[in-house]
Amino acid sequence: MSSTRTMTVLPGRRARGARSLSRRSSLAGFLFAVPALALFALFAIYPAIQVFALAFFDYSLTSAPEFVGLKNFAYLSSDPRFLEATGQTLFYAIGTYGTALLLALMLAQVLSQKLFGAGFVRLLWFLPLATSWVAASIVWRVVLHPDGMLNELLGLDVQWLTSSAYARWALVIMSIWKETGFFLILFLAGMASLPQDVYEAARLDGAGAIRRFWSVTLPLLRPITLVCVIMAVLRGVQAFSPQKVLTNGAFGTEVINLFVYKTAFESARMGRASAVAVIMFIALLAIALVQIRALRRKD
C-alpha cells in the first residue's frame, strides 16, 4: 500500500495509482448513499411494491385482499370521474406551475441582486409558501367571495367558488399565490452558486443584461432548472391539498390525487386507488425521463 501511495506522484505510474484510489473511493462513495438507500428500501420501496401489487386486488382495508386481475384498470379506463379528474389535473398543473415557474425565474433574476429592499421583497413572496393550505383556504374563500377582494380589484362579477366555469381558475390563482415562492427560493439558491467570473467575462465582452441572462444564466442554471421543472410537474400532478381545502373537488375541481385520497379512505377502495397510483407512476416517470433528456447538458 505504501508503495502505491508513493508511486502516485511518479508521472509514469500515475494511471495505475489513480485507478486504485478511485476504486477505494468508489466504495467510500457508495457508503455515502447507504443511509438514504436503506431508509428508501424500507419506508418507500417496500410499501410501494405492496401498492403495485394491491392494484390487482379488491381491497377494502378491513377485509382480506381479493385478487381481481385487471378489473381496477378496466373500471378506471371508462370511469368518467377519473377521466374528468385527469383533465382537471392537467389544467391545474399547467395553469399553476407554468405560471409560477416563469414568474419565479423572472423574480429570481431581479431579487438575486444586492439591491436595497430585495431581502424584504423576497420575504413577501415567501410568506404564502410558509402559510398552511388550511389557513390559506379560509382567507381565500373570503377573497374569492362574489363581493370579495378579487372581484373588487378586477372590477368583475364572477362566482369564483360556485361555478364550474370559474372554480378551476380560482384554484389556479390561489395556488400561484402560494407556490411561486417555492421556485423562487430554488432559483435564488441556484443562482447563488453560479461562478461570478463568467459574468465578469460576459460583461467585459459587452453583453447586456438580457443577453447575459439568456446566454450565461440560463445555461448555467440548467441543473437547478431541471429540479424546478420536475418538481413543478410533480407538485402539479400530485396536488390535492388546495382542492381539498377550498372546494373539496366540487364544481369540476376534483384532481387525480384527491380522487385517489377519496377512493382510498372515504370509499375504502384501496385496490382501485392503488391502480390509479400505478398509472400515475408510469405517466410521471415517462414525463420525468423526457424532461431529464431535454435538459441534459450538451457536453
Place this chain on the structure above:
Amino acid sequence: MKRERIASSIGLVAAAAGGLAIFSVLVYAVLTAFKAPGEKMGAGASWWPAEWRWDNIARVFEAGNFDTYFLNSTIVGVSVTVLNVITCTAAGYSFSKFHYPGRNAGFILVIATLMIPLEVLYVPLYKLVFDLGWTDSFAGLIIPAATSAFGIFLMKQAIDSVPDELLEAARLDGAGPFRILVSVIVPSVSGTISALALFIFMTNWDSHLWPLLVASDDDYRTLPVGLAAMQSNQLGDTGIPVILMAALLAVLPTIALFLLLQKKFVEGIAMNAGIK
C-alpha cells in the same frame, strides 16, 4: 452600467408591487385573526376588527394542547430537517461525484419513488411502522421521513455544478472523500443546503396525514393534526378568528427559519467566487 441599474430598480419595484399584492391577502388574515368570534367577516364586512381581541392569542393555547403540539412539531421538524440535510447531501455527493456499479439505477429508483402518491403509500407504511412498534412514538414520526427523494435530487444537481478540479485539488492535498465533502462540497452548495433545510422543515411542519395515522395519543400529536382538530370543533366557541390565529402563529417558526437562512441564498455568490 447606469441603464442596467435603472432596469434592475424597475424590476425590483415590479417585484415589490407583486409582493405587496400577495401580502395584502395575509394582512387580511392577520386582521381577521384579531376579530371577535361572532363578528361579521368576509365580503361587505370591515377589514378592521370592531374590537381588537388580543386574548385570541391566549385562547389558542387554551384550546387543545397547543403547547404540546408545538413542542412535538419542533422536535420532529428539527430532527427530520437535520437528518435530511445529512442523508440527502451525502447521497447527492455519492450520486454526483463517484462511479460505482448500480449508481444510476439507485438514483433512478430514488427519483421514481417521488412518482407515487404518498397517500396510498401510507396504508402499507402504517402497517410496517406498527409492526416495528413505532406507533405513538417519535421514531414513527421521524425515521420514515429521515430522507427525501426530492432532497437527494436537489443536492445531486447542486453538487453536479461543483467543478471536479476543486475536488481534484483537495485530493492532491491529501483530503479523503469525507474531508472533501465537509470542506469543499458543503461550502460550495451551502445556499442549496439552506433551501433544502427550509423546504424539509416546512413540508414536515405542514405534514398532516402521516402524523394523524401514526399518533393516536394526544401526547404525540403535531400541530397540523391539532389545528385540524381545532378547525373541526363545530362549536363556534373557537370560531374562525381563533383558528386563523392558531394557523398564523404556527407559521412563525418557518418564517424565522427563512429569515435566518435567506442570506445564504444570495451570499453563496461571494463564497463561490472566493473559492475559485
Place this chain on the structure above:
Amino acid sequence: MRKTKVLAVAAGIATAASLVACSASAPSGDEKITISFWTHTHPPMIEVFEALIDEYEEANPNITIDYQTIPNGDFNTKMLTSLSNGSGPDIINMDDAAIRGEYLPKGLLAPIDPEALGAADAAEVAARYVDGALAGASDEDGTIYGLPSEFNGSALAINTAHFADAGLDPATTPLETWDDVSAAAQKLAAAGHPQAFSFLYLHSLWYAQQYQTLLHQTGGVIADGDEGALDSPEAIAALQTWADLATGPTAAADPNATSREATTPFQDLATGTQSMAIVYPWAMQQISETNPETYANLQVVPLPQANPSEPTSRVYAYYLAVNKASKQQAEAWRFIQFLADHPTEFLEGTDFVQPVVGWETTPAAQEIPFIDVWGEAYSVGRFDQVTPHYAEVQDVIQKMVNDVVFDGKSVKDAAAEASASVTRILQG
C-alpha cells in the same frame, strides 16, 4: 407468484398484529385493564366524557380508559387505517350513516352484550330507548350494535327581529310548507333581508343530509337495490323543492352569497345575515354562546313539510360501539353502560339527547328552550337511507345539487345523470 407473495406478507402482518393485540389484553378481575376509546372532537362533549371517565376510573381502580379525540374531517381515514391491521380502539363512537353504510356490512362491530349492559336480553336493552332510536345501529335482522351517545332531530330556526322588520308575526305566519317559506322570504327580502332562507353548501355530507331531509318528505329513496333512484318522481320532487328555494322567482336567498365556511356552518344565521335555517339542537347551543344578541331573537319552529298531513323530520345519531377485534368486549360494554346511565350529564353539558324512554319530560330536558318542538321533531324522525360506498354517493348528490343550483342545469337532467352515477357506484 406476486399474488401469493403479497398474501403471505399480508398474512404475516395480520399474525403479528393479532399477537400484539393478544399480548395487550388482560383477563378480567383485579388485573389492570386499559380500554381505548376514540371519539370525534366537540369540546363540550369531550368535557362530559372526561368527567365521566374520571368517575369510572375512581370506581374501578383496575381499569384505565385511554380516551383520544380524532379531528372530524380525518375520522374515517384514521379509523379505517387503524382497523386495517387490528390496531383500532376498543370503543368506537360513530354516526349512524357510517355504522350502517360501512361498519356493519364489513363486520367490524361486535353486537351488544346484554349481560354486560345489565339486561337479560337484547329486547330488554331496546326497551330502555324510544322506539326506533336504536335503528341507526342495527342491521337488517334487527341485531343491535351500539347505544346512542347523541341523537339529533332537525327543526327550523327563525329570526323574529327580521320577521318584525317585514311586518310578519312569527306566531301567525304559516311556515308549514316549503312554499310558505318561499312566500315569507319574498316579504323578508322586501324588508331588507335578502338572505331569508338558504340551504348550507358545505361538504358533500351536508348536501346529502339536507337532500335526504327533503327526500324523506317526498317519500323517495336514493337507491333501490343496486340501482340509483335519484330520478324517481319522488326524488325529482325533492330536488325541485331545493331548486325552487334556491333559484328563480321563488328563491329565498342568493346561494352564491351564502357562507361556505364549514367550521362555522351556521354563521349566516348567527350573525343575523340569514333569517331562517334548518338547525340541530347543538347548533342552537353554539349560537347562544357566540352570538347571544342574535340568539335572543331566534325561535325554533317545526320543520316545513312537503306534505303537512304526514310530517317527517330527519334524525341522525352517534353510537358507542365495540370493535369486533377488541379482546375485552365485556369490559368495554360495561363502561358504555356506565356512560348510558348518565343522560342528564350529556343533556346539561352538551345538549345531547340520549333517547331513553321519557327523556323529554326529565327536568334537564325541560330546561331546553323549545323542548316541545324538539320533542315533536324526534317523534316524526327518520334515519337517512345509506348505501354501500355512501361517501361516493354523497359526492354525487353534491354534484347534482350544484349542477341545478349554481350551474343552471335542469332538475330532470341533473337527476338522471346523478342516478346513473349511483348505479355505477353500487355496481362497480
